Amino acid sequence: xxxxxxxxxxxxxxxxxxxxxxxxxxxxxxxxxxxxxxxxxxxxxxxxxxxxxxxxxxxxxxxxxxxxxxxxxxxxxxxxxxxxxxxxxxxxxxxxxxxxxxxxxxxxxxxxxxxxxxxxxxxxxxxxxxxxxxxxxxxxxxxxxxxxxxxxxxxxxxxxxxxxxxxxxxxxxxxxxxxxxxxxxxxxxxxxxxxxxxxxxxxxxxxxxxxxxxxxxxxxxxxxxxxxxxxxxxxxxxxxxxxxxxxxxxxxxxxxxxxxxxxxxxxxxxxxxxxxxxxxxxxxxxxxxxxxxxxxxxxxxxxxxxxxxxxxxxxxxxxxxxxxxxxxxxxxxxxxxxxxxxxxxxxxxxxxxxxxxxxxxxxxx
Amino acid sequence: xxxxxxxxxxxxxxxxxxxxxxxxxxxxxxxxxxxxxxxxxxxxxxxxxxxxxxxxxxxxxxxxxxxxxxxxxxxxxxxxxxxxxxxxxxxxxxxxxxxxxxxxxxxxxxxxxxxxxxxxxxxxxxxxxxxxxxxxxxxxxxxxxxxxxxxxxxxxxxxxxxxxxxxxxxxxxxxxxxxxxxxxxxxxxxxxxxxxxxxxxxxxxxxxxxxxxxxxxxxxxxxxxxxxxxxxxxxxxxxxxxxxxxxxxxxxxxxxxxxxxxxxxxxxxxxxxxxxxxxxxxxxxxxxxxxxxxxxxxxxxxxxxxxxxxxxxxxxxxxxxxxxxxxxxxx
Numbered sequence: 001x002x003x004x005x006x007x008x009x010x011x012x013x014x015x016x017x018x019x020x021x022x023x024x025x026x027x028x029x030x031x032x033x034x035x036x037x038x039x040x041x042x043x044x045x046x047x048x049x050x051x052x053x054x055x056x057x058x059x060x061x062x063x064x065x066x067x068x069x070x071x072x073x074x075x076x077x078x079x080x081x082x083x084x085x086x087x088x089x090x091x092x093x094x095x096x097x098x099x100x101x102x103x104x105x106x107x108x109x110x111x112x113x114x115x116x117x118x119x120x121x122x123x124x125x126x127x128x129x130x131x132x133x134x135x136x137x138x139x140x141x142x143x144x145x146x147x148x149x150x151x152x153x154x155x156x157x158x159x160x161x162x163x164x165x166x167x168x169x170x171x172x173x174x175x176x177x178x179x180x181x182x183x184x185x186x187x188x189x190x191x192x193x194x195x196x197x198x199x200x201x202x203x204x205x206x207x208x209x210x211x212x213x214x215x216x217x218x219x220x221x222x223x224x225x226x227x228x229x230x231x232x233x234x235x236x237x238x239x240x241x242x243x244x245x246x247x248x249x250x251x252x253x254x255x256x257x258x259x260x261x262x263x264x265x266x267x268x269x270x271x272x273x274x275x276x277x278x279x280x281x282x283x284x285x286x287x288x289x290x291x292x293x294x295x296x297x298x299x300x301x302x303x304x305x306x307x308x309x310x311x312x313x314x315x316x317x318x319x320x321x322x323x324x325x326x327x328x329x330x331x332x333x334x335x336x337x338x339x340x341x342x343x344x345x346x347x348x349x350x351x352x353x354x355x356x357x358x359x360x361x362x363x364x365x
Numbered sequence: 366x367x368x369x370x371x372x373x374x375x376x377x378x379x380x381x382x383x384x385x386x387x388x389x390x391x392x393x394x395x396x397x398x399x400x401x402x403x404x405x406x407x408x409x410x411x412x413x414x415x416x417x418x419x420x421x422x423x424x425x426x427x428x429x430x431x432x433x434x435x436x437x438x439x440x441x442x443x444x445x446x447x448x449x450x451x452x453x454x455x456x457x458x459x460x461x462x463x464x465x466x467x468x469x470x471x472x473x474x475x476x477x478x479x480x481x482x483x484x485x486x487x488x489x490x491x492x493x494x495x496x497x498x499x500x501x502x503x504x505x506x507x508x509x510x511x512x513x514x515x516x517x518x519x520x521x522x523x524x525x526x527x528x529x530x531x532x533x534x535x536x537x538x539x540x541x542x543x544x545x546x547x548x549x550x551x552x553x554x555x556x557x558x559x560x561x562x563x564x565x566x567x568x569x570x571x572x573x574x575x576x577x578x579x580x581x582x583x584x585x586x587x588x589x590x591x592x593x594x595x596x597x598x599x600x601x602x603x604x605x606x607x608x609x610x611x612x613x614x615x616x617x618x619x620x621x622x623x624x625x626x627x628x629x630x631x632x633x634x635x636x637x638x639x640x641x642x643x644x645x646x647x648x649x650x651x652x653x654x655x656x657x658x659x660x661x662x663x664x665x666x667x668x669x670x671x672x673x674x675x676x677x678x679x680x681x682x683x684x685x686x687x688x689x690x691x692x693x694x695x696x
């Protein structure tokens with residue numbers, strides 16, 4: 001298995017820069033997510049790692065060897081596409097064994113490999129079935145089987161669950177992750193689905209417009225979002241932003257807004273100008289004493305908790321609160337914010353300002 | 366707006382029973398969501414009410430009158446589909462006005478102008494009225510298709526997964542919007558989806574369907590807290606309810622075959638020892654995947670828990686649900 005290191009990777013298509021200057025490192029055995037909206041450069045990055053695109057500049061090191069300008073077949077990497085491309089006229093066994101036979105592997109050895117892969121994927125019973133009649137899940141498993149049978153150094157996956165419906169997708173996501181845990185293979189996985197990324201990834205790279213916005217563990221990216229883009233892209237509902245103009249000193253643990261003081265983790269830097277106070281829905285409480293107030297405009301029941309949407313002087317605020325707490329549409333209520341979990345952003349650049357909460361994470365960039 | 370009633374309606378396609386003896390009342394002003402997996406009969410039910418399909422048996426009553434003999438147009442229902450079907454060469458304004466200009470309705474032009482303006486306002490697309498339909502984003506297009514239904518004053522709005530082709534952010538936005546529109550217009554709405562979030566957050570009543578039959582009808586809270594069966598319990602709640610052999614924990618009532626534990630029904634710190642197999646940090650919540658005597662259990666932990674794979678914790682049920690061998694809830 002392999003360690004993959006990306007250094008200052010860039011890809012231009014004519015005048016368009018798909019990937020600007022990406023650097024990150026995938027540790028051996030990691031399940032690594034490239035996350036972002038469509039057009040952010042995540043698939044281009046993956047295709048460069050695979051060797052399906054050659055970078056304009058930069059390095060791709062697989063186990064220390066720069067393969068950036070090498071053809072795909074010399075990289076020993078398996079690519080799993082969004083659409084499971086199976087040979088429709090062959091049965092499951094032949095589909096999976098195809099990569100081995102084309103490598104010239106001996107029959108007995110092929111049979112042994114197929115048995116092992118089928119066991120890992122739980123598809124022993126359909127080995128002799130034609131792929132035509134298989135369910136979506138089984139087709140997906142066969143496609144995976146074909147990727148893992150050659151035991152490549154790493155797996156690259158481009159939204160392999162994208163075409164599946166929600167319920168099944170969740171199930172396959174768990175299965176994929178469990179498979180990874182059994183095999184321990186380095187995997188780079190592209191998705192636009194933040195929940196999928198959080199759920200499956202050991203580490204996440206968040207991309208936007210060809211630029212890496214943040215790189216880290218799921219929980220760090222969620223708790224200590226480095227930019228407003230990340231804070232908004234991750235989380236459902238996403239982070240609330242209250243936008244206003246004010247100033248804070250280094251060391252301040254709050255920022256003045258109207259008659260209220262919004263609590264903050266101790267700031268490490270001063271700031272003066274247009275800012276956004278970022279607070280996640282679960283860190284907003286409704287409280288009669290809250291000085292900062294808003295009108296309830298919607299409530300959404302979600303079982304044990306509910307999402308309450310409030311219209312406040314600086315925009316909409318969503319709060320995630322227990323379902324047994326009553327909130328009525330039309331009511332004006334006070335809000336309390338958990339300051340230790342808040343982030344202050346420079347509203348112009350979108351960058352988080354350093355505080356006791358996020359210091360140490362921001363520099364990873 | 367009107368009450369819509371299905372009285373023991375059945376429909377088969379060849380040997381496939383799509384809908385079987387459905388009784389369903391959509392109260393005047395109600396927002397009813399039919400929830401079920403693909404093939405449960407949701408869309409067929411909608412099409413039967415619209416009059417695009419004819420039932421094999423049973424009656425459909427709108428505002429107290431059987432409409433079986435009526436054409437779809439006479440039934441005066443408005444439908445919104447999953448795929449927005451706009452006229453690409455027309456402006457948003459003309460797309461919205463189109464249903465009102467139909468020969469049956471013959472709406473006066475000044476009333477059309479008023480209606481279109483009103484609906485555009487409600488849907489936040491007033492500034493796009495003069496754009497061509499093709500110049501809109503996906504979310505805006507779907508708003509216009511919803512708007513095309515809203516300009517009319519039908520007896521009921523029928524919506525078939527109208528948000529499923531949109532991305533998560535837009536879906537979340539339009540969920541709130543639909544709910545607001547419903548409240549604002551006092552409209553009667555029947556909405557079909559396989560997305561439990563949509564059902565829970567928007568519905569005044571949820572009807573859960575299983576293989577063409579309604580299995581429970583009630584408020585989202587009733588369905589979540591008091592599911593009639595294991596099937597219903599598995600339709601709502603994320604992470605999904607854990608269904609385990611009743612004997613896994615002591616004190617199962619007589620006749621119980623399955624114990625249903627929602628993540629919040631798993632109390633930590635006491636009881637049987639389970640092994641953590643995986644910890645998922647999702648940001649707002651942290652999911653613990655546990656193994657107890659060979660059974661997988663998912664529950665939640667403190668967001669910043671120190672637990673990791675391989676650790677052991679004690680768990681026991683708290684206010685669990687019990688189901689008999691056929692899946693009906695007994696406690």
